[in-house]
Amino acid sequence: MNGFLNWMEEHFMPAAAKIGNQKHLVAIRDAFIAIMPITMVGSIAVLLNVFFRDLPNSWWGEGNSFVATMTPLINVNGNVYFGSIVILSLAFAFALGYQIAKTYNVNPIAGGVIAFSAVVVCMNQSAVFDFTLPGVDAASVAALNDLGVEAVASGDAVNISVSGWGYMGSAYTGATGLFTALIVGLASSMIYVQLMIHKITIKMPENVPPAVGNAFAAIIPGCVAIYVFGIITQICVATAGMYPNELIQQWIQAPLMGLSQNMFSAILVSFLVQLLWFFGLHGSNVMAPFIEGVYTPALLENLAYFEQHHTTEGMPYIWTRGSLDAYAQMGGSGVTLGLLIAILFFSKRQDVREVAKLAAPMGVFNINEPVIFGLPIVLNPIYFIPWLLVPPVCTLIAYLFTAGGIIPPVYVQVPWVMPVGIYAFLATGGSLMAGLVALINLGVSFLIWTPFVLLANRQQEVE
Numbered sequence: 001m002n003g004f005l006n007w008m009e010e011h012f013m014p015a016a017a018k019i020g021n022q023k024h025l026v027a028i029r030d031a032f033i034a035i036m037p038i039t040m041v042g043s044i045a046v047l048l049n050v051f052f053r054d055l056p057n058s059w060w061g062e063g064n065s066f067v068a069t070m071t072p073l074i075n076v077n078g079n080v081y082f083g084s085i086v087i088l089s090l091a092f093a094f095a096l097g098y099q100i101a102k103t104y105n106v107n108p109i110a111g112g113v114i115a116f117s118a119v120v121v122c123m124n125q126s127a128v129f130d131f132t133l134p135g136v137d138a139a140s141v142a143a144l145n146d147l148g149v150e151a152v153a154s155g156d157a158v159n160i161s162v163s164g165w166g167y168m169g170s171a172y173t174g175a176t177g178l179f180t181a182l183i184v185g186l187a188s189s190m191i192y193v194q195l196m197i198h199k200i201t202i203k204m205p206e207n208v209p210p211a212v213g214n215a216f217a218a219i220i221p222g223c224v225a226i227y228v229f230g231i232i233t234q235i236c237v238a239t240a241g242m243y244p245n246e247l248i249q250q251w252i253q254a255p256l257m258g259l260s261q262n263m264f265s266a267i268l269v270s271f272l273v274q275l276l277w278f279f280g281l282h283g284s285n286v287m288a289p290f291i292e293g294v295y296t297p298a299l300l301e302n303l304a305y306f307e308q309h310h311t312t313e314g315m316p317y318i319w320t321r322g323s324l325d326a327y328a329q330m331g332g333s334g335v336t337l338g339l340l341i342a343i344l345f346f347s348k349r350q351d352v353r354e355v356a357k358l359a360a361p362m363g364v365f366n367i368n369e370p371v372i373f374g375l376p377i378v379l380n381p382i383y384f385i386p387w388l389l390v391p392p393v394c395t396l397i398a399y400l401f402t403a404g405g406i407i408p409p410v411y412v413q414v415p416w417v418m419p420v421g422i423y424a425f426l427a428t429g430g431s432l433m434a435g436l437v438a439l440i441n442l443g444v445s446f447l448i449w450t451p452f453v454l455l456a457n458r459q460q461e462v463e
Contacts, residue, residue, distance in 0.1 A: 042084035089177030118188035175300030312408035327398030332368025338445030
């Protein structure tokens with residue numbers, strides 16, 4: 001065991017520490033954190049409508065009096081959803097540009113604005129809608145075409161296509177566009193940053209107010225960055241017939257999201273978070289660029305699916321950002337709430353029991369640094385096996401329940417301090433079974449932790 005720990009400290013930890021401190025990955029992580037207010041308020045709006053509209057409709061039928069009374073509040077929640085989740089990728093683009101520019105100590109507001117603009121430049125600029133002409137039968141199609149109207153027969157009805165310029169759909173501005181916002185926002189921000197660092201700017205006299213000077217300094221870097229993506233967009237349209245965001249969604253986003261939904265991928269992410277924590281690195285923060293970049297879009301696309309279909313059946317993603325917190329992080333990383341219960345029941349070590357008593361109130365709300373560093377778990381060979389084993393086992397159980405359709409996927413973002421069971425209940429839109437699965441996982445964690453608590457008792461006796 002000591003040989004393995006020494007090897008990990010010598011070879012694995014330096015690489016992990018570099019990844020955790022890499023400035024671009026940190027900026028991506030901080031950008032996802034920055035948009036949390038609007039992801040949270042959008043999730044709250046959907047969750048409220050679950051209780052105001054969806055559950056009452058399933059209990060008492062469509063058009064019941066309770067839903068009719070709640071309609072004004074339901075509409076308010078719809079407005080909030082439209083102003084949060086639907087524009088999420090645009091907000092993220094600004095946050096990412098801001099964080100990248102801030103990292104390099106150049107004007108961060110300009111960095112955010114430039115990234116925002118570059119992402120919009122890559123979007124489809126027009127849309128085509130099909131409308132059914134009321135009272136017009138299929139026999140009139142030829143006459144309409146002779147008049148220059150593009151009409152087609154659809155059964156006994158007649159449809160016409162209407163196109164318009166200046167349209168931005170939620171497929172580009174919402175959760176589906178997050179990958180485009182990440183790639184384009186990062187690249188455009190770096191163009192801006194490099195030009196600023198190399199002083200390719202408009203220099204104003206010293207007596208000009210700083211706000212004006214900063215704005216003029218960003219003009220040339222901003223123009224170059226935005227024009228680069230304007231040119232890229234035109235090349236993509238001319239050669240592939242698709243806009244950059246469509247190409248990114250098809251060739252990068254879809255395969256990566258599909259890979260993330262593999263059961264072994266979910267288990268591996270859970271395992272790596274634990275492995276990093278064991279050596280004293282904040283596993284969730286180190287893994288945040290991948291967890292937030294892949295599983296957050298999955299959660300938000302599930303949220304958008306529910307808002308559109310008002311059902312959890314057929315949701316596109318099984319495992320999302322909140323799944324790990326709901327089922328494999330109860331009490332914090334390692335499901336240490338199970339460890340605390342095992343200690344309070346079986347530990348004979350006074351020092352360990354005192355730490356558990358102090359940590360238990362915080363553990364209920366998923367704060368477990370007192371356990372990780374006070375027990376300690378970090379670099380403690382006694383707890384190495386259960387620390388690595390518990391979350392992957394809990395992930396496996398929850399994944400199988402979700403994949404089997406017994407519980408719905410997580411699609412509501414919930415504050416991470418929610419206690420065990422309540423988090424899963426709210427994150428799945430009020431599924432009691434999901435809350436029960438979280439409690440089952442807590443019991444499983446207790447069973448796995450208990451033998452090692454007893455082993456710690458024996459170690460004290462030997463000492």
